[in-house]
Amino acid sequence: ILNVEQSPQSLHVQEGDSTNFTCSFPSSNFYALHWYRWETAKSPEALFVMTLNGDEKKKGRISATLNTKEGYSYLYIKGSQPEDSATYLCAFPNSGYSTLTFGKGTMLLVSP
Amino acid sequence: DTEVTQTPKHLVMGMTNKKSLKCEQHMGHRAMYWYKQKAKKPPELMFVYSYEKLSINESVPSRFSPECPNSSLLNLHLHALQPEDSALYLCASSPEAGLRNYGYTFGSGTRLTVV
Numbered sequence: 001i002l003n004v005e006q007s008p009q010s011l012h013v014q015e016g017d018s019t020n021f022t023c024s025f026p027s028s029n030f031y032a033l034h035w036y037r038w039e040t041a042k043s044p045e046a047l048f049v050m051t052l053n054g055d056e057k058k059k060g061r062i063s064a065t066l067n068t069k070e071g072y073s074y075l076y077i078k079g080s081q082p083e084d085s086a087t088y089l090c091a092f093p094n095s096g097y098s099t100l101t102f103g104k105g106t107m108l109l110v111s112p
Numbered sequence: 113d114t115e116v117t118q119t120p121k122h123l124v125m126g127m128t129n130k131k132s133l134k135c136e137q138h139m140g141h142r143a144m145y146w147y148k149q150k151a152k153k154p155p156e157l158m159f160v161y162s163y164e165k166l167s168i169n170e171s172v173p174s175r176f177s178p179e180c181p182n183s184s185l186l187n188l189h190l191h192a193l194q195p196e197d198s199a200l201y202l203c204a205s206s207p208e209a210g211l212r213n214y215g216y217t218f219g220s221g222t223r224l225t226v227v
Contacts, residue, residue, distance in 0.1 A: 004154075031211075031212060032211055032212045032213075034211070034215050034216075036215070036216075036218075041220070042220060043116070043217075043218040043219055043220045043221070044155075044202070044216070044218040045218070046215030046216060046217070048215075049211070049212070049213065049214065049215050051212055051213075089154065089155075093211045093212075096168075097209075097210050097211055097212065098143070098160060098162065098167065098168070098209040098210065098211065099145065099157050099160055099168060099211075100157075100211060100216065101154075101157075102154035102155050103154055104152075104153065104154050105154065
């Protein structure tokens with residue numbers, strides 16, 4: 001059973017704050033690491049698929065880094081806005097690389 | 113078209129009912145998935161179809177029966193469900209079954225309540 005851990009479980013910040021959260025995953029036999037954003041009543045949306053150790057990917061004010069040797073990825077949001085409020089999920093492919101195991105997510109609330 | 117469409121959005125059914133959930137995509141994706149998500153838990157895999165063939169069944173009870181009539185359509189047939197089956201059922205697709213380069217495209221889910 002894959003162990004994908006996310007922390008913190010929830011986070012409440014003020015508009016304009018920068019924030020970050022963590023995803024931990026098994027470091028052996030690394031294949032890829034996915035990040036998704038899930039706004040309430042909407043579809044989960046793919047943010048990043050990360051494959052290389054040391055990789056950094058950016059999408060607007062959101063960026064992610066990857067450390068495959070120690071088994072963690074950070075997601076950063078610069079200057080949080082209320083529209084960033086969502087649950088952020090990371091996911092790790094299973095041994096067959098054909099399905100994803102999800103972490104429990106970090107629920108972010110950004111207050112105006 | 114870059115969407116996965118799920119219908120219905122909400123469904124209430126009795127334990128003796130038969131109903132079906134529908135998922136459709138027109139992106140040419142060859143892998144399609146059913147996940148189940150209960151409150152405060154991560155999505156859990158139920159079934160995977162790859163090139164219209166069932167490739168993974170995660171020991172799901174037989175009261176859930178998947179069907180992939182063609183490459184764009186995925187159904188989940190429900191029969192004799194239990195109240196504990198109440199959950200959000202998410203459909204997803206990806207261009208291929210290997211997930212190194214591509215993420216999932218998700219539908220918005222069907223909120224199922226079994227009474």
